[in-house]
Amino acid sequence: MSALNDAMQLSAIDWAIMLVYFLFVLGIGFMLKRSIKTSSDFFLSGRSIPAWVAGLAFMSANLGAQEVIGMAASGAKYGMATSHFYWVGAIPAMVFLGVFMMPFYYGSRARSVPEYLRLRFDEKTRGFNAISFAAMTIVSSGISMYAMGLLLNLLLGWNFSVSMWACAMIVLAYILVGGLSSAIYNEVLQFFLIVFGFLPLVLLALYDIGGWSGLQAGLARVATSQGYAAGAWSESWRFMGTTTSNPMGVEWFGMAMGLGFVLSFGYWCTDFLIIQRAMAAESMSAARRTPLIATLPKMLFPFLVIVPGMIAIALTHRAGAGGFVLPSKPDGTLNYDLVIPVMLGHYFPNGLLGLGLTALIASFMSGMAGNVTAFNTVWTNDIYEPYIKRGASDAHYLWVGRAATVVGIVLSLLAAYLVAQFNNIMDVLQLVFAFINAPLFATFLLGMFWKRANGHGAFTGLVAGTLAASVHHGLTLPAHALVGIKGGWLAVVHLYPSEMAQNFWTAIFAWSTCFAVTIAVSLATRRPPLEDLAGLVYSQTPRLLDADDAWYRRPALLGALALAAVVALNLLFW
C-alpha cells in the first residue's frame, strides 16, 4: 500500500468540512436518544418514519461506497450499458415491491424479512434465511470497511487501521444511541451530501470533455480502438444483440432475464437491509410509497456515478498529453476502481475536495450503517429470540440489540482484516452467498401469490436452488478465466463470453430450479391451512383501497409513472 504519486494535500477548509459532517452525524444520533424506549423503537423506529425520509434512506442504504466506486468503474469499462443496473436491474423491481409485495411485508407486522418467512412458511425456512443473511451482512460490511481503509490510505496516506476504526466507531456511536432511526435519518443526510459532493465533479468533467457531444466523440474513440462499433460505449441497448458486439459480453435475453428479473427482483424485493427502511415507515401507505419514492433518485443516479466513469475513460483515450488520465495497476491494466477518487483530486480545488471526500466517506458510512442495523435486528429477532432465549422482557431484547450492534461492528472489522490477509476466503464466501441469494425471489413470489406453497416446498426449493447455482457455476467458466473461484471446478462443459454473462445465467438456473422444486414439493405435501395465511398471501388478504387518497399518494399510479419514466430513459439512450 503506497500513496499515489500526487497524494492529495488537504488544507484547513477540507478538514473543517469533514469535521462539520462528523459532528452532525453524531448529533443526529444523540438527538434521537430520548425516542428509544422499546426494542421496537430501536429495531423499527417505532414504525414512525415519514414516506419521503424512508424513501431516501431506502435509496441511500443501497448507496454504499462500493456502489459509487463500482458503478463508476463499470461506466469506464462498459459505458452507458451500465445504466441497465439501474433502469433494468432496479426500477421495475422497486415498483413491484411497492405496489405488490409491501402489503404483505408491512401488513403481516413481521419485524424482518426472515420473520415473514416464518409466518408464511415455517421455522426452518426462516432459520436458513436468517443465518445466511446475518453472515452475509458481516462479510459485506467487512469488505466495505477494508475498501475504505485501503482507499483513504492510498489517497491521503492515512493509516489503514486508524481510518477504518475511526469511521466504524462513529457509525457504532450513532446507531447505539439512536437505533434504526438514527441510521435512517443519517442516510438522508448522507444522500444529500453524496449528491452535492459528486454533482460538481460531473459538471466540471463534462465541461472539460466538451459537453455531451464531446463525450460521445471521445467514447467513439474508446470503442473503435478496442474493435467495437463506435456507439458501443454510448448506447445502452443497441449493441446487446449478440455477446460479441458489446464490452459486457452479454446478450439481451441474459440481460433482461438474469439481471432484469432474477437478480434485481431477488435483491430489491427480498433483501432485508433495504426493506427494513420501508418496514419502519409510519403507515401502510408510507411503506408502499417508500420504494416508489426511491425510484426517482435511483433513475437519475447513473448521471452522477456512471457518467464520471465514461468521461474518465474518454479522457484517458484522448489524444495529446496533459489533462486527466486514469492510473494503471502494477500489471499495466487501467485501475478502474480509482475513477471517482482520482477525478476528485484532479478537478476539485481545496474546499470542494473536502466536500467530495466527505461525500465518499459518507457513502461508506451509510453502507456500513445499513449492514449493521439489518444485522442487529435479524440477530436479535430471528436468531437470538427463537434459538437462544425465548420469552425474555422487551428491555432484555433491546439490550441484546445494542450488544449485537457492538459485536456486529467488531466482527466486520475482523472480517476486514481477514480480507486484507486472505483475499480468497472472502471471494469464496461471497460466491456462496450469491448461490444462496439467487433462488430467493422464487420463494417469495410463490409465498405471496400462491396459497398452495408450503414450508417443506419453500425450504427444499431454496436448498435445491442454491445447489443448482453451485453446480452451474462448477460446470461453466468465463472465457480467458482460470478454473477455480471463477467456475469450472467440477468440469468445464460451457464457456461464457464474460463473467457477467455467467453470473446472470447462474441466477436464471437457480431461480428456475427453486421455482419448480417449490411447486413440486408443495403439491406432494400437505396443503397449508388457509386460516394461517390471512394477510400473508394475495388471495387471503383484503384488497387495499387507495382510490380515496390524493393521486400522488396512490402506489399504483406512482409505480406506473416510474415505469413510464424508465421506459423513456431506455429509449432516449437506446
Next chain:
Amino acid sequence: MELDIRTPIGWMFALIGALLVIGGLSSGAPTEGVAAGLNVDAWWGAVLLLFGVGMLLLARRHATQMRSSRH
C-alpha cells in the same frame, strides 16, 4: 418522532456552504486547470448555502403548520 431531519440537514449545508464561500473568496479563483478563472468553491458554496436555508425554511413552515393545527 419529534426530530424533523430537515433542520439538521439545513444547518449542515448552510454551514458547509458558508465555509466554502468564505474559503473560496479568500483564496481566490484557481488560475489553472479546467475551472480556470471560475471560483468553483465560492459558487458551489453559494448553492449549498441556498439549499440549506431552503431546508430550514421548509422545516419551519412545517413546524408552524403543526402548531396551528393543534389549536
